[in-house]
Amino acid sequence: MKEVQNSWPAGIKRTRQRQSVFSVLESSGKPLSASDICLKIEKNGEAVWLSTVYRALELFVKKGVVIKTNVMNNEMAVYELNRFKHKHYAVCINCRKMIAVENCPMEKFIPELEEDDFHVMGHNLEVYGFCKDCNPK
Amino acid sequence: MKEVQNSWPAGIKRTRQRQSVFSVLESSGKPLSASDICLKIEKNGEAVWLSTVYRALELFVKKGVVIKTNVMNNEMAVYELNRFKHKHYAVCINCRKMIAVENCPMEKFIPELEEDDFHVMGHNLEVYGFCKDCNPK
DNA sequence: TGCGCAATTGCGTATCATTCGCATTTAGCC
DNA sequence: GGCTAAATGCGAATGATACGCAATTGCGCA
Structure with a gap:
C-alpha cells in the first residue's frame, strides 16, 4: 500500500516491523512514544507487537539512528529520528x-x-x- | 536516639515517618531515591513503609520543600531538599x-x-x- | 489532660512502561 | 529453493510508583 523503500540506516537488518517503526518516525514531526508508534502502525493496517517496537527502537538508539528522550518527571520515553x-x-x-x-x-x-x-x-x-x-x- | 526537632516546613503535619524522610534529606549532600531514603531510615533503626516514603515525598514536592528530578533516560526519580x-x-x-x-x-x-x-x-x-x-x- | 476525628500509615495489591524468555517465523546469503 | 542466525509474536516478569482500606496516630478542643 505504502511505498517506503527509500532510506534505510546501514548495518540494520531490514524487516517489515522495523521498516514500519522507521517510517512512522520518519514521517512524524514530533517525538513519539513506543505505544504511539505501535498505534500508528496499526492504523496503517499492519500489525506489530509492542515489545517488537521496543526492540526495534532499542536497536535504532544503539545505532544512533534514533534519539530517546524522557519528558517531564518520569512518564514515558519518546523517540525521534536523529536528524543530526x-x-x-x-x-x-x-x-x-x-x-x-x-x-x-x-x-x-x-x-x-x-x-x-x-x-x-x-x-x-x-x-x-x-x-x-x-x-x- | 537522634534529636531532630529543629526545622520543619510550615503547613505539613509532623509525623514520625515524615520527620524521618525529612531529616534523611536534610543530612544528605546529594539527591536520593525513595528506596535510598527508606534504607537510610531503616539503618537508623526506624521503620517506614516504602509507600509512606513516596507519599511523604509527594507531599513535600507539592509544598515546594523538596525537588524531584529524573536522572538519565528513565531509571528512577531522585529527591533532594529545596535549598532555593x-x-x-x-x-x-x-x-x-x-x-x-x-x-x-x-x-x-x-x-x-x-x-x-x-x-x-x-x-x-x-x-x-x-x-x-x-x-x- | 484526655477525647474525638480527620489525617496518616501499614500493608497488600494494582498499574503502567519496559524487558525477557522461548518457540515459531523470517531475511537474505549460498 | 534451503539453511541458519536473527527477529518476532506472545505472554509473563520486573521494577518503580500509585492506590485502597482498615488500623493507628497527631493534635485541636473541651
Missing part, C-alpha cells in the same frame, strides 16, 4: 505539546565544566511552561 | 555520581523563548559524561 541537528524542547505543562527550541545555550557553557575534571559527553535540556494555546493569562 | 539555590547536575555515565553544577546557562536564554509565545515556568538541565574517577582517558 542539535535541539531541545519546550514542553507545555498543560497539553504536553513539545515545541522544538532552535539554539542551545550550552555551547559556551561546556568548556567551563571540562575544567572541573568532568568530561562532558552530552546534555539534556528541557524547558517547561505554557504554550500559547494554554497560556493561563 | 538554582542548580543542575553533571551525571557520570559510568558510576552515576551526581556533581552539582554551580551556574546556569539558561538565564540569558529564557527571554528569547518568551518571545516565541511560550511562557517559561522552569527548566531541567542535565549534563552527562565521565567524572574524574571514571574518565577513560
